Amino acid sequence: MMAGAESTCWTMIRAAAAGSPADREGLAQRYLGVVRAYLAARWRGSPLRDEIDDATQAVFVECFRQGGVLEVAGAGRVPGFRAFLYGVIRNVARRFEGRPARASGPLPDIAGDDATQSRLFDRTWARAIMAEAAQLQRERAEQRGADALQRVELLLLRFEEGLPIRDIALRWSADPAVVHKWYALARKEFRSALLEVIAFHHPGSAAELEEEAASLLKALS
Numbered sequence: 002m003m004a005g006a007e008s009t010c011w012t013m014i015r016a017a018a019a020g021s022p023a024d025r026e027g028l029a030q031r032y033l034g035v036v037r038a039y040l041a042a043r044w045r046g047s048p049l050r051d052e053i054d055d056a057t058q059a060v061f062v063e064c065f066r067q068g069g070v071l072e073v074a075g076a077g078r079v080p081g082f083r084a085f086l087y088g089v090i091r092n093v094a095r096r097f098e099g100r101p102a103r104a105s106g107p108l109p110d111i112a113g114d115d116a117t118q119s120r121l122f123d124r125t126w127a128r129a130i131m132a133e134a135a136q137l138q139r140e141r142a143e144q145r146g147a148d149a150l151q152r153v154e155l156l157l158l159r160f161e162e163g164l165p166i167r168d169i170a171l172r173w174s175a176d177p178a179v180v181h182k183w184y185a186l187a188r189k190e191f192r193s194a195l196l197e198v199i200a201f202h203h204p205g206s207a208a209e210l211e212e213e214a215a216s217l218l219k220a221l222s
Contacts, residue, residue, distance in 0.1 A: 009204040010082045017065070018072045029061050036060050036090055039125045043094060043118065052097050059093045082202055087122045120220070127220040130202065134195035141194065152187035159184065 013031075016024035036057050044050045135156075142149035158164045158172075166184055170177040196210050203213045 008201065010202050011204065014082070025065055028064070032086060033057065035086070035125060035129045038129070039087075039090055039122050040094060042121055042125060049097060056093055056097050059096075060090055063089055063093060083123075083126055087119070087126075090122070091118060123216075123220040127217040130198055130217055131195070131221070134191060134198045137194040137198060138191050141190070149190070152183055152190060155180070155183055156187050156191060 013024045013028055017028050037053060040053045040056055041050065044053065049056075135153075138156075139150075139153050142153045155169060158169050159166070164172075166180050167177050170180040173180065192214075195214060199210050199213050199217075203210070205213070
C-alpha cells in the first residue's frame with residue numbers, strides 16, 4: 002500500500018535518517034523483498050546462499066547506523082534511490098564474498114561482473130515495482146467493486162496464464178468485443194497504479210515517470 006499522496010521514498014528516508022523508528026521499519030519492510038531477491042539471484046548455486054539472511058540484515062544495519070549511507074541519502078547526495086540501494090547491497094555482498102571463511106565453494110560468476118550485477122538488480126527491482134503496482138490496482142479494485150476485481154482477474158489470466166482474450170471470453174461466456182474493452186480499461190488502471198508506485202520510488206515530472214516506466218519494462222524484457 003502506498004504511504005500517502007505526498008509521500009515519496011525520500012520523505013521516508015529523511016525521517017528514517019532522523020531516527021524515526023516507524024519510518025525505519027517502513028523502509029525495511031518495503032525493500033526487504035528486493036534485497037533478498039537480489040542476493041538470492043546473485044548467489045544462486047553458491048555456498049553464500051546460506052548467508053542471505055545475515056547479508057540482508059547487514060544491508061539495513063549499514064543503512065541505519067549513525068553516520069551511515071542512509072544519512073547521505075537523506076541529505077540528497079545520491080542520484081536516485083534505486084542506485085542508492087543497489088550500491089549498499091553490492092558493497093555488503095562483496096564484503097561477504099571477500100571473507101576467506103566463505104570461500105570454501107565456488108562463487109557465482111556474476112560476483113565479479115559489475116554490468117551483469119547491475120542488470121540483475123534492475124530486473125529484480127522492476128519485478129518488485131510491478132508486483133507493488135498490481136497490489137495497488139487490486140486494493141483499488143476492492144474499493145470499486147466486482148467489475149473492477151474482474152478486470153484484475155482478466156490481467157492475471159492474460160499475462161500469468163497466457164490466455165488469449167477469445168479464450169477468456171469463452172470461459173466467462175462473454176462477448177469477445179466486450180472483453181477487449183474490459184482489457185483496455187484494466188491495462189489503463191494498471192498503468193495508473195504503476196505510475197503512482199513509480200512516483201513514490203522515483204519522484205519526478207510526468208515525462209520522467211514515463212521514462213522510468215519504459216526503463217522498468219526494458220529491464221524485464
